[in-house]
Amino acid sequence: MISISLILLVSLFFPGIILRTKSLTSGRLGPGLMQPVKDVVRLFRKGAVYSDTTSFIFRIAPTIYFSSVLMACLVIPMGQYRGLVSFDGDFVFFAYILALGKFFSIIAAMDTGSSFEGMGASREALYSMFAEPAFFILLGSFSLLTGFTSFYDIFNSLHLGSSITYTLGILAAFVLIMIAMIENSRMPVDDPKTHLELTMVHEVMILDNSGFDLGLIIYSGYLKFAMYGALIAGFFIGSLSPGWSVTAFLLIQLVFAATVGLIESFMARFRMNHNPQFILALSSVSFLIFLGVLLVLEKFV
Amino acid sequence: MTNVLLILLIITLLYVSIANRIITYVRVLALQGFILFGVTYLQLKDIETWNLVLIMLETIIFKAVAVPLFISYLIKRNRMTRETEPYLPHFVSLIIVTAIVVVTILLSNSIKDTHLDKIFFIVSLSTLFTGLYFIASRKKIITHVLGYLIIENGVFVLSLAVGNEMPNLVNLGIMLDVFASVLILGIFLNKIGDVFRDADVDQLSNLKDY
Numbered sequence: 001m002i003s004i005s006l007i008l009l010v011s012l013f014f015p016g017i018i019l020r021t022k023s024l025t026s027g028r029l030g031p032g033l034m035q036p037v038k039d040v041v042r043l044f045r046k047g048a049v050y051s052d053t054t055s056f057i058f059r060i061a062p063t064i065y066f067s068s069v070l071m072a073c074l075v076i077p078m079g080q081y082r083g084l085v086s087f088d089g090d091f092v093f094f095a096y097i098l099a100l101g102k103f104f105s106i107i108a109a110m111d112t113g114s115s116f117e118g119m120g121a122s123r124e125a126l127y128s129m130f131a132e133p134a135f136f137i138l139l140g141s142f143s144l145l146t147g148f149t150s151f152y153d154i155f156n157s158l159h160l161g162s163s164i165t166y167t168l169g170i171l172a173a174f175v176l177i178m179i180a181m182i183e184n185s186r187m188p189v190d191d192p193k194t195h196l197e198l199t200m201v202h203e204v205m206i207l208d209n210s211g212f213d214l215g216l217i218i219y220s221g222y223l224k225f226a227m228y229g230a231l232i233a234g235f236f237i238g239s240l241s242p243g244w245s246v247t248a249f250l251l252i253q254l255v256f257a258a259t260v261g262l263i264e265s266f267m268a269r270f271r272m273n274h275n276p277q278f279i280l281a282l283s284s285v286s287f288l289i290f291l292g293v294l295l296v297l298e299k300f301v
Numbered sequence: 302m303t304n305v306l307l308i309l310l311i312i313t314l315l316y317v318s319i320a321n322r323i324i325t326y327v328r329v330l331a332l333q334g335f336i337l338f339g340v341t342y343l344q345l346k347d348i349e350t351w352n353l354v355l356i357m358l359e360t361i362i363f364k365a366v367a368v369p370l371f372i373s374y375l376i377k378r379n380r381m382t383r384e385t386e387p388y389l390p391h392f393v394s395l396i397i398v399t400a401i402v403v404v405t406i407l408l409s410n411s412i413k414d415t416h417l418d419k420i421f422f423i424v425s426l427s428t429l430f431t432g433l434y435f436i437a438s439r440k441k442i443i444t445h446v447l448g449y450l451i452i453e454n455g456v457f458v459l460s461l462a463v464g465n466e467m468p469n470l471v472n473l474g475i476m477l478d479v480f481a482s483v484l485i486l487g488i489f490l491n492k493i494g495d496v497f498r499d500a501d502v503d504q505l506s507n508l509k510d511y
Binding site (some may be wrong): 114163164274276277280281283285287291294295 | 302304308311312315316319390391392396397398399402403406410420423459
């Protein structure tokens with residue numbers, strides 16, 4: 001219970017912190033911390049406009065997308081506290097419930113019959129597909145290291161002892177930050193600032209959604225950031241006492257948000273044909289984590 | 302700590318495989334020099350002090366500073382273009398380098414020898430093969446030289462694995478290094494850089510009798 005409420009709390013401030021970091025690095029003060037959330041609330045108060053050519057899929061897709069992200073948040077533990085749902089193999093559930101949401105937003109984009117949206121959906125599907133092996137090799141290595149298959153057990157039995165386990169933790173944090181950027185369609189692969197015609201990935205996929213539906217999709221993005229932040233925090237706070245773990249959790253989320261802001265400020269978007277190799281490089285790095293785990297377990301020698 | 306540095310060495314290989322510019326290769330070579338410096342310091346504990354000082358000076362001066370600086374000077378002097386111009390797309394390069402690492406791990410896992418330090422074996426062998434792959438898949442002569450230097454780093458890692466028992470092997474690795482520096486210095490600076498304006502291997506195949 002405490003983990004889902006913390007994730008929901010963090011998701012309210014996360015986009016504001018990203019925005020503030022970006023503003024500060026470009027020499028402005030920027031809008032208030034709550035401004036992105038206020039924008040979403042404004043969208044929630046509006047009605048939605050539906051095209052005549054769309055079917056019921058287009059209407060339910062944003063809701064399914066949002067609820068899939070919410071369900072994925074349920075399995076994530078926080079320090080000593082279990083998530084609301086926790087069972088063996090729940091990281092597979094986590095990955096595929098997110099994939100279900102993504103599947104629905106993709107077929108909703110196809111449903112509109114617009115060629116723009118189909119193209120955006122196809123690219124988004126491609127990038128998620130490349131990011132999937134990285135996630136599974138990463139989590140698979142950690143379950144090999146600890147001998148458990150649920151997030152709670154993995155994080156709790158992960159004791160950072162020698163220098164090699166610290167390296168594994170840092171590499172895992174790097175891979176997860178990059179996966180979060182890809183899944184949220186942020187800077188190195190996609191640019192959230194350019195609407196419509198420039199990047200043609202996520203923004204063009206949700207072109208037809210308006211009002212309440214658009215608000216749901218945007219808020220799901222914020223929730224996803226908080227969710228991946230909670231995953232990253234899990235690698236480091238598993239063995240802390242409850243009070244410290246909440247502090248560390250919030251601190252790690254803050255650092256994560258600032259990192260995202262810094263990456264967005266100082267990196268240019270990649271050319272479209274450079275994206276697959278960049279995402280595949282993440283899989284290679286996760287593979288090195290696997291090698292490191294084999295080293296720790298002394299499967300060699 | 303040694304393991305961390307060696308894993309970092311493999312990550313630099315992955316980075317090189319998707320790098321676009323030659324200058325990135327040179328920077329990665331310098332980074333590899335520093336990594337090898339650290340590995341030398343941590344690994345060679347049982348050899349004579351003067352020999353250790355010699356080896357460490359060699360890694361820091363030749364591998365990390367002199368050769369990269371000299372190559373970047375060469376690139377400027379010969380007005381080479383910045384792109385690496387691979388025959389294959391970077392995406393395929395990345396898959397091939399990853400496959401090389403996987404195959405080396407499988408290969409070394411099948412060896413049942415307790416004397417062998419597996420992580421050194423894996424890292425050196427994959428560095429070696431990756432260097433060979435870079436030589437085979439890049440067009441420019443300067444990238445061939447860089448690939449050769451990567452191979453040499455791999456050989457050096459392997460010699461470090463047995464450095465405590467056989468310090469002479471490490472010294473032989475250093476000899477190879479000095480030899481390579483002379484190679485770049487002599488051949489490249491005087492002949493090829495001046496004859497061919499952009500030092501492209503494709504032009505070498507044009508040489509024939511008229």
